[in-house]
Amino acid sequence: MNAFPRLKAYFHIAVALIVIGYPMYLWALWDPMDYGFSAMRLGGDFFAFYEAALLSLRGYVMLVMDFPEFRLTALEYAPGSHPFYEWVMSPGLLLFLLPFAVVPFTFSYILFFLAGIGALVTACKERYRSFDTLDFVCLAPASLLCVLYGQPVIFVAALLCAGLRHLPLSPVYAGLLLGVTVIEPFVFGFSLLALAASRNMMALSAAICSAAGVVFLSTVLFGAESWSLYWQTAFSTQFSALLQADNAVISMAVSVTGSLIAMALNKESVVLVQSLVTVLAACVVVWLFWRERDREARDLVFVICIVLANPFTYVWDLALVTPLLYFYAVRHEVFAPSDYDSPVFEPIALTALYLLPFAAIALTSHLVPIAPLVLVVAVFFVIPRLVAPVEEAGQRSGHDAGLTA
Numbered sequence: 001m002n003a004f005p006r007l008k009a010y011f012h013i014a015v016a017l018i019v020i021g022y023p024m025y026l027w028a029l030w031d032p033m034d035y036g037f038s039a040m041r042l043g044g045d046f047f048a049f050y051e052a053a054l055l056s057l058r059g060y061v062m063l064v065m066d067f068p069e070f071r072l073t074a075l076e077y078a079p080g081s082h083p084f085y086e087w088v089m090s091p092g093l094l095l096f097l098l099p100f101a102v103v104p105f106t107f108s109y110i111l112f113f114l115a116g117i118g119a120l121v122t123a124c125k126e127r128y129r130s131f132d133t134l135d136f137v138c139l140a141p142a143s144l145l146c147v148l149y150g151q152p153v154i155f156v157a158a159l160l161c162a163g164l165r166h167l168p169l170s171p172v173y174a175g176l177l178l179g180v181t182v183i184e185p186f187v188f189g190f191s192l193l194a195l196a197a198s199r200n201m202m203a204l205s206a207a208i209c210s211a212a213g214v215v216f217l218s219t220v221l222f223g224a225e226s227w228s229l230y231w232q233t234a235f236s237t238q239f240s241a242l243l244q245a246d247n248a249v250i251s252m253a254v255s256v257t258g259s260l261i262a263m264a265l266n267k268e269s270v271v272l273v274q275s276l277v278t279v280l281a282a283c284v285v286v287w288l289f290w291r292e293r294d295r296e297a298r299d300l301v302f303v304i305c306i307v308l309a310n311p312f313t314y315v316w317d318l319a320l321v322t323p324l325l326y327f328y329a330v331r332h333e334v335f336a337p338s339d340y341d342s343p344v345f346e347p348i349a350l351t352a353l354y355l356l357p358f359a360a361i362a363l364t365s366h367l368v369p370i371a372p373l374v375l376v377v378a379v380f381f382v383i384p385r386l387v388a389p390v391e392e393a394g395q396r397s398g399h400d401a402g403l404t405a
Protein backbone atom coordinates (compact mmCIF):
# COMPACT_ATOMS: atom_id res chain seq x y z
CA MET A 1 0.00 0.00 0.00
CA ASN A 2 1.30 3.43 -0.91
CA ALA A 3 1.34 5.76 2.08
CA PHE A 4 1.28 8.91 -0.03
CA PRO A 5 -1.16 8.58 -2.97
CA ARG A 6 -2.45 12.11 -2.49
CA LEU A 7 1.13 13.42 -2.49
CA LYS A 8 1.99 11.75 -5.79
CA ALA A 9 1.00 14.69 -7.99
CA TYR A 10 2.64 17.19 -5.65
CA PHE A 11 5.80 15.10 -5.49
CA HIS A 12 6.11 14.76 -9.26
CA ILE A 13 5.73 18.53 -9.58
CA ALA A 14 8.39 18.98 -6.91
CA VAL A 15 10.84 16.67 -8.72
CA ALA A 16 10.22 18.54 -11.98
CA LEU A 17 10.97 21.81 -10.23
CA ILE A 18 14.11 20.37 -8.67
CA VAL A 19 15.52 18.80 -11.81
CA ILE A 20 14.41 21.32 -14.44
CA GLY A 21 12.85 24.46 -13.04
CA TYR A 22 15.23 25.36 -10.22
CA PRO A 23 18.48 25.20 -12.26
CA MET A 24 16.83 27.26 -15.02
CA TYR A 25 15.64 29.79 -12.46
CA LEU A 26 19.13 30.17 -10.97
CA TRP A 27 20.65 30.41 -14.41
CA ALA A 28 18.31 33.27 -15.33
CA LEU A 29 18.58 35.08 -12.00
CA TRP A 30 22.36 35.10 -11.65
CA ASP A 31 25.37 34.99 -13.92
CA PRO A 32 26.41 31.32 -13.85
CA MET A 33 30.10 32.31 -14.16
CA ASP A 34 29.78 34.47 -11.05
CA TYR A 35 27.52 32.83 -8.52
CA GLY A 36 24.76 30.72 -9.94
CA PHE A 37 24.13 27.05 -10.59
CA SER A 38 27.55 25.79 -11.66
CA ALA A 39 29.86 22.92 -10.79
CA MET A 40 31.98 25.31 -8.70
CA ARG A 41 28.99 25.97 -6.46
CA LEU A 42 28.58 22.28 -5.55
CA GLY A 43 29.86 21.88 -2.01
CA GLY A 44 30.60 25.59 -1.80
CA ASP A 45 29.57 25.88 1.82
CA PHE A 46 31.32 22.66 2.72
CA PHE A 47 34.56 24.21 1.46
CA ALA A 48 34.47 26.62 4.41
CA PHE A 49 33.88 23.75 6.84
CA TYR A 50 36.61 21.68 5.21
CA GLU A 51 39.06 24.57 5.31
CA ALA A 52 38.31 25.17 9.01
CA ALA A 53 38.96 21.51 9.84
CA LEU A 54 42.15 21.50 7.76
CA LEU A 55 43.49 24.61 9.50
CA SER A 56 42.60 23.11 12.88
CA LEU A 57 44.54 19.94 12.10
CA ARG A 58 47.53 22.16 11.31
CA GLY A 59 47.24 23.91 14.66
CA TYR A 60 45.51 27.16 13.63
CA VAL A 61 42.38 26.79 15.74
CA MET A 62 42.38 30.39 16.92
CA LEU A 63 42.47 31.55 13.32
CA VAL A 64 39.38 29.47 12.63
CA MET A 65 37.50 30.83 15.63
CA ASP A 66 38.42 34.41 14.68
CA PHE A 67 35.58 34.54 12.17
CA PRO A 68 36.45 37.77 10.26
CA GLU A 69 40.07 36.62 9.88
CA PHE A 70 38.95 33.17 8.81
CA ARG A 71 36.83 34.72 6.07
CA LEU A 72 39.86 36.50 4.62
CA THR A 73 41.88 33.30 4.77
CA ALA A 74 39.16 31.28 3.06
CA LEU A 75 38.77 33.87 0.33
CA GLU A 76 42.52 33.73 -0.24
CA TYR A 77 42.33 29.98 -0.77
CA ALA A 78 39.39 30.12 -3.20
CA PRO A 79 38.57 33.67 -4.32
CA GLY A 80 35.10 34.11 -5.76
CA SER A 81 33.86 30.57 -5.22
CA HIS A 82 31.92 31.28 -2.05
CA PRO A 83 29.93 34.48 -1.47
CA PHE A 84 29.33 34.22 2.27
CA TYR A 85 32.16 32.95 4.45
CA GLU A 86 30.85 34.14 7.80
CA TRP A 87 29.69 30.64 8.71
CA VAL A 88 30.04 30.52 12.48
CA MET A 89 31.05 27.08 13.67
CA SER A 90 31.12 25.89 17.26
CA PRO A 91 34.18 23.95 18.44
CA GLY A 92 31.85 20.96 18.79
CA LEU A 93 31.01 21.06 15.08
CA LEU A 94 34.68 21.59 14.31
CA LEU A 95 35.46 18.40 16.25
CA PHE A 96 32.86 16.53 14.19
CA LEU A 97 34.41 17.81 10.92
CA LEU A 98 38.01 16.80 11.66
CA PRO A 99 37.77 13.27 10.16
CA PHE A 100 36.62 14.74 6.83
CA ALA A 101 39.81 16.84 6.52
CA VAL A 102 42.17 13.87 6.27
CA VAL A 103 41.27 13.21 2.61
CA PRO A 104 41.25 15.54 -0.42
CA PHE A 105 38.33 17.94 -0.75
CA THR A 106 36.42 16.12 -3.52
CA PHE A 107 36.49 12.77 -1.71
CA SER A 108 35.68 14.50 1.55
CA TYR A 109 32.61 16.19 0.04
CA ILE A 110 31.33 12.93 -1.47
CA LEU A 111 31.91 11.07 1.79
CA PHE A 112 30.22 13.89 3.69
CA PHE A 113 26.92 13.89 1.81
CA LEU A 114 26.78 10.10 1.56
CA ALA A 115 27.25 9.88 5.33
CA GLY A 116 24.59 12.56 5.84
CA ILE A 117 21.99 10.78 3.71
CA GLY A 118 22.90 7.49 5.36
CA ALA A 119 22.43 9.00 8.82
CA LEU A 120 19.03 10.37 7.85
CA VAL A 121 17.93 7.02 6.40
CA THR A 122 19.11 5.21 9.53
CA ALA A 123 17.20 7.62 11.78
CA CYS A 124 13.96 6.85 9.93
CA LYS A 125 14.52 3.21 8.98
CA GLU A 126 11.88 1.78 11.32
CA ARG A 127 9.07 2.96 9.03
CA TYR A 128 10.56 2.55 5.55
CA ARG A 129 8.70 -0.07 3.53
CA SER A 130 8.91 1.17 -0.06
CA PHE A 131 10.77 3.55 -2.35
CA ASP A 132 7.89 5.98 -2.09
CA THR A 133 8.68 6.58 1.56
CA LEU A 134 12.45 6.59 0.99
CA ASP A 135 12.34 9.31 -1.62
CA PHE A 136 10.06 11.43 0.58
CA VAL A 137 13.07 12.12 2.82
CA CYS A 138 16.07 11.60 0.54
CA LEU A 139 14.69 13.65 -2.36
CA ALA A 140 13.09 16.31 -0.18
CA PRO A 141 14.10 19.83 -1.30
CA ALA A 142 15.78 20.52 2.06
CA SER A 143 17.81 17.28 1.86
CA LEU A 144 18.93 18.06 -1.70
CA LEU A 145 19.99 21.56 -0.67
CA CYS A 146 22.07 20.10 2.17
CA VAL A 147 23.81 17.90 -0.39
CA LEU A 148 24.16 20.68 -2.97
CA TYR A 149 25.73 23.19 -0.59
CA GLY A 150 27.43 20.71 1.74
CA GLN A 151 25.62 21.64 4.95
CA PRO A 152 26.06 19.50 8.11
CA VAL A 153 22.52 20.21 9.36
CA ILE A 154 21.48 16.89 7.81
CA PHE A 155 23.44 15.13 10.57
CA VAL A 156 21.76 17.26 13.23
CA ALA A 157 18.39 16.35 11.67
CA ALA A 158 19.24 12.65 11.95
CA LEU A 159 20.30 13.02 15.61
CA LEU A 160 17.21 15.04 16.50
CA CYS A 161 14.81 12.70 14.71
CA ALA A 162 16.33 9.55 16.20
CA GLY A 163 16.44 11.09 19.67
CA LEU A 164 12.80 12.13 19.61
CA ARG A 165 11.65 8.79 18.20
CA HIS A 166 13.47 6.76 20.89
CA LEU A 167 12.51 9.05 23.76
CA PRO A 168 9.44 7.08 25.02
CA LEU A 169 11.07 3.62 25.16
CA SER A 170 14.82 4.33 25.43
CA PRO A 171 15.22 7.62 27.30
CA VAL A 172 18.94 7.17 28.02
CA TYR A 173 19.78 6.40 24.39
CA ALA A 174 17.55 9.25 23.21
CA GLY A 175 19.22 11.63 25.65
CA LEU A 176 22.68 10.63 24.43
CA LEU A 177 21.65 11.35 20.84
CA LEU A 178 20.04 14.69 21.69
CA GLY A 179 23.12 15.67 23.69
CA VAL A 180 25.32 15.32 20.61
CA THR A 181 23.25 18.06 18.96
CA VAL A 182 25.42 20.42 21.02
CA ILE A 183 27.38 20.71 17.76
CA GLU A 184 24.46 23.03 16.87
CA PRO A 185 23.97 24.83 20.23
CA PHE A 186 20.58 26.34 19.38
CA VAL A 187 19.04 22.93 18.64
CA PHE A 188 20.66 21.53 21.77
CA GLY A 189 19.27 24.33 23.94
CA PHE A 190 15.71 23.68 22.79
CA SER A 191 16.21 19.93 23.21
CA LEU A 192 17.25 20.47 26.83
CA LEU A 193 14.21 22.70 27.35
CA ALA A 194 11.93 19.98 25.95
CA LEU A 195 13.45 17.27 28.14
CA ALA A 196 13.21 19.47 31.24
CA ALA A 197 9.56 20.30 30.45
CA SER A 198 8.77 16.59 30.03
CA ARG A 199 10.42 15.94 33.41
CA ASN A 200 12.29 12.99 31.91
CA MET A 201 15.32 13.10 34.20
CA MET A 202 17.00 10.04 32.69
CA ALA A 203 16.98 11.52 29.19
CA LEU A 204 17.96 14.95 30.49
CA SER A 205 20.91 13.56 32.45
CA ALA A 206 22.07 11.50 29.46
CA ALA A 207 21.84 14.55 27.17
CA ILE A 208 23.89 16.66 29.56
CA CYS A 209 26.50 13.92 29.89
CA SER A 210 26.93 13.38 26.14
CA ALA A 211 27.02 17.14 25.50
CA ALA A 212 29.61 17.51 28.25
CA GLY A 213 31.66 14.81 26.56
CA VAL A 214 31.63 16.68 23.23
CA VAL A 215 32.51 19.97 24.93
CA PHE A 216 35.26 18.34 26.99
CA LEU A 217 36.88 16.61 24.01
CA SER A 218 36.73 19.75 21.87
CA THR A 219 38.19 21.78 24.75
CA VAL A 220 41.07 19.32 25.13
CA LEU A 221 41.84 19.47 21.41
CA PHE A 222 41.19 23.15 20.72
CA GLY A 223 41.54 24.83 24.11
CA ALA A 224 39.01 26.58 26.32
CA GLU A 225 39.59 29.83 24.45
CA SER A 226 37.90 28.37 21.37
CA TRP A 227 34.56 28.11 23.19
CA SER A 228 35.08 31.53 24.75
CA LEU A 229 35.62 33.13 21.34
CA TYR A 230 32.59 31.31 19.98
CA TRP A 231 30.21 32.63 22.64
CA GLN A 232 31.65 36.14 22.46
CA THR A 233 31.44 36.60 18.70
CA ALA A 234 29.10 34.01 17.16
CA PHE A 235 25.82 35.91 17.44
CA SER A 236 27.16 39.35 16.56
CA THR A 237 29.14 38.05 13.57
CA GLN A 238 26.19 36.16 12.09
CA PHE A 239 23.78 39.03 12.66
CA SER A 240 26.13 41.61 11.13
CA ALA A 241 26.78 39.36 8.15
CA LEU A 242 23.05 38.87 7.60
CA LEU A 243 22.40 42.62 7.76
CA GLN A 244 25.08 43.22 5.14
CA ALA A 245 24.25 40.22 2.95
CA ASP A 246 23.07 40.64 -0.62
CA ASN A 247 19.75 39.41 -1.96
CA ALA A 248 21.22 36.06 -3.01
CA VAL A 249 21.96 35.21 0.62
CA ILE A 250 18.85 36.83 2.11
CA SER A 251 16.69 34.78 -0.24
CA MET A 252 17.97 31.61 1.46
CA ALA A 253 17.04 32.75 4.98
CA VAL A 254 13.79 31.27 6.28
CA SER A 255 14.04 32.79 9.75
CA VAL A 256 11.91 35.64 11.02
CA THR A 257 15.08 37.75 11.11
CA GLY A 258 15.88 37.02 7.47
CA SER A 259 12.33 37.81 6.36
CA LEU A 260 12.28 41.11 8.26
CA ILE A 261 15.64 42.11 6.79
CA ALA A 262 14.29 41.28 3.33
CA MET A 263 11.42 43.66 4.10
CA ALA A 264 14.00 46.39 4.93
CA LEU A 265 13.04 46.80 8.60
CA ASN A 266 15.56 48.53 10.83
CA LYS A 267 17.91 46.60 13.09
CA GLU A 268 16.12 47.43 16.35
CA SER A 269 12.74 46.24 15.04
CA VAL A 270 14.27 43.02 13.72
CA VAL A 271 15.88 42.22 17.09
CA LEU A 272 12.68 43.01 19.00
CA VAL A 273 10.39 40.89 16.82
CA GLN A 274 12.81 37.96 16.67
CA SER A 275 13.25 38.06 20.46
CA LEU A 276 9.50 37.91 20.97
CA VAL A 277 9.17 35.01 18.53
CA THR A 278 11.99 33.11 20.23
CA VAL A 279 10.44 33.55 23.68
CA LEU A 280 7.03 32.51 22.34
CA ALA A 281 8.54 29.43 20.68
CA ALA A 282 10.22 28.45 23.96
CA CYS A 283 6.87 28.76 25.76
CA VAL A 284 5.21 26.58 23.11
CA VAL A 285 7.90 23.92 23.58
CA VAL A 286 7.26 23.86 27.35
CA TRP A 287 3.52 23.52 26.66
CA LEU A 288 4.13 20.71 24.15
CA PHE A 289 6.18 18.54 26.50
CA TRP A 290 4.48 19.36 29.80
CA ARG A 291 1.97 16.53 29.41
CA GLU A 292 1.34 13.57 27.12
CA ARG A 293 0.29 14.55 23.61
CA ASP A 294 0.11 13.03 20.17
CA ARG A 295 3.78 12.24 19.69
CA GLU A 296 4.12 12.80 15.94
CA ALA A 297 2.26 16.11 16.09
CA ARG A 298 4.30 17.24 19.10
CA ASP A 299 7.64 16.42 17.47
CA LEU A 300 6.69 18.17 14.22
CA VAL A 301 5.63 21.37 15.99
CA PHE A 302 8.76 21.17 18.16
CA VAL A 303 11.15 21.31 15.19
CA ILE A 304 9.08 24.06 13.57
CA CYS A 305 9.49 26.05 16.81
CA ILE A 306 13.26 25.56 16.57
CA VAL A 307 13.29 26.89 13.00
CA LEU A 308 11.18 29.93 13.93
CA ALA A 309 13.11 30.67 17.12
CA ASN A 310 16.57 30.59 15.56
CA PRO A 311 17.38 33.95 13.88
CA PHE A 312 19.93 32.29 11.59
CA THR A 313 18.02 29.48 9.88
CA TYR A 314 18.34 28.98 6.13
CA VAL A 315 16.58 26.83 3.57
CA TRP A 316 18.78 23.80 4.27
CA ASP A 317 17.86 23.96 7.97
CA LEU A 318 14.39 22.78 6.99
CA ALA A 319 16.01 19.34 6.80
CA LEU A 320 15.22 19.26 10.52
CA VAL A 321 11.52 19.26 9.64
CA THR A 322 11.42 16.73 6.78
CA PRO A 323 11.84 13.38 8.65
CA LEU A 324 9.37 14.38 11.38
CA LEU A 325 6.91 15.60 8.75
CA TYR A 326 7.24 12.13 7.21
CA PHE A 327 6.39 10.39 10.51
CA TYR A 328 3.44 12.72 11.08
CA ALA A 329 2.10 12.15 7.55
CA VAL A 330 2.35 8.36 7.84
CA ARG A 331 0.86 8.18 11.32
CA HIS A 332 -2.16 10.32 10.49
CA GLU A 333 -2.49 9.33 6.83
CA VAL A 334 -2.37 12.96 5.78
CA PHE A 335 -1.57 12.06 2.18
CA ALA A 336 -3.48 8.75 2.17
CA PRO A 337 -6.97 9.49 3.51
CA SER A 338 -9.10 6.50 4.46
CA ASP A 339 -12.45 8.25 3.97
CA TYR A 340 -14.02 11.00 1.91
CA ASP A 341 -14.42 13.32 4.88
CA SER A 342 -10.67 13.71 5.41
CA PRO A 343 -9.39 17.31 5.48
CA VAL A 344 -8.22 18.91 2.26
CA PHE A 345 -6.33 21.96 3.48
CA GLU A 346 -4.02 20.12 5.87
CA PRO A 347 -2.22 18.15 3.12
CA ILE A 348 -1.97 21.35 1.06
CA ALA A 349 -0.39 23.21 3.99
CA LEU A 350 2.04 20.36 4.72
CA THR A 351 2.92 20.01 1.04
CA ALA A 352 3.74 23.73 1.05
CA LEU A 353 5.96 23.07 4.06
CA TYR A 354 7.64 20.19 2.22
CA LEU A 355 8.35 22.35 -0.84
CA LEU A 356 9.17 25.47 1.19
CA PRO A 357 12.97 25.47 0.65
CA PHE A 358 12.67 26.13 -3.08
CA ALA A 359 9.58 28.32 -2.83
CA ALA A 360 11.25 30.49 -0.19
CA ILE A 361 14.29 31.12 -2.40
CA ALA A 362 12.19 32.08 -5.41
CA LEU A 363 9.68 34.28 -3.57
CA THR A 364 12.13 36.00 -1.20
CA SER A 365 14.32 36.82 -4.20
CA HIS A 366 11.37 38.91 -5.40
CA LEU A 367 10.80 40.46 -1.95
CA VAL A 368 7.91 38.25 -0.83
CA PRO A 369 9.31 36.52 2.29
CA ILE A 370 6.70 33.89 3.11
CA ALA A 371 8.72 31.20 4.92
CA PRO A 372 7.70 32.08 8.52
CA LEU A 373 4.07 32.36 7.44
CA VAL A 374 4.11 28.89 5.87
CA LEU A 375 5.63 27.46 9.06
CA VAL A 376 2.96 29.10 11.24
CA VAL A 377 0.14 27.90 8.96
CA ALA A 378 1.48 24.34 9.16
CA VAL A 379 1.44 24.57 12.97
CA PHE A 380 -2.14 25.85 12.84
CA PHE A 381 -3.31 22.66 11.07
CA VAL A 382 -1.43 20.39 13.51
CA ILE A 383 -2.83 22.04 16.68
CA PRO A 384 -6.14 20.06 16.71
CA ARG A 385 -4.18 16.82 17.14
CA LEU A 386 -2.22 18.37 20.00
CA VAL A 387 -5.21 19.52 22.03
CA ALA A 388 -7.21 16.32 21.51
CA PRO A 389 -6.83 13.55 24.12
CA VAL A 390 -4.11 11.11 23.18
CA GLU A 391 -6.56 8.19 22.93
CA GLU A 392 -8.84 10.13 20.61
CA ALA A 393 -5.95 11.23 18.45
CA GLY A 394 -4.81 7.60 18.19
CA GLN A 395 -8.28 6.43 17.16
CA ARG A 396 -8.59 9.19 14.62
CA SER A 397 -5.30 8.34 12.94
CA GLY A 398 -6.48 4.84 11.93
CA HIS A 399 -3.96 2.17 11.07
CA ASP A 400 -0.34 3.06 10.41
CA ALA A 401 -0.01 3.33 6.66
CA GLY A 402 3.76 2.94 6.82
CA LEU A 403 3.50 -0.48 8.46
CA THR A 404 0.90 -1.86 6.05
CA ALA A 405 3.02 -1.35 2.97
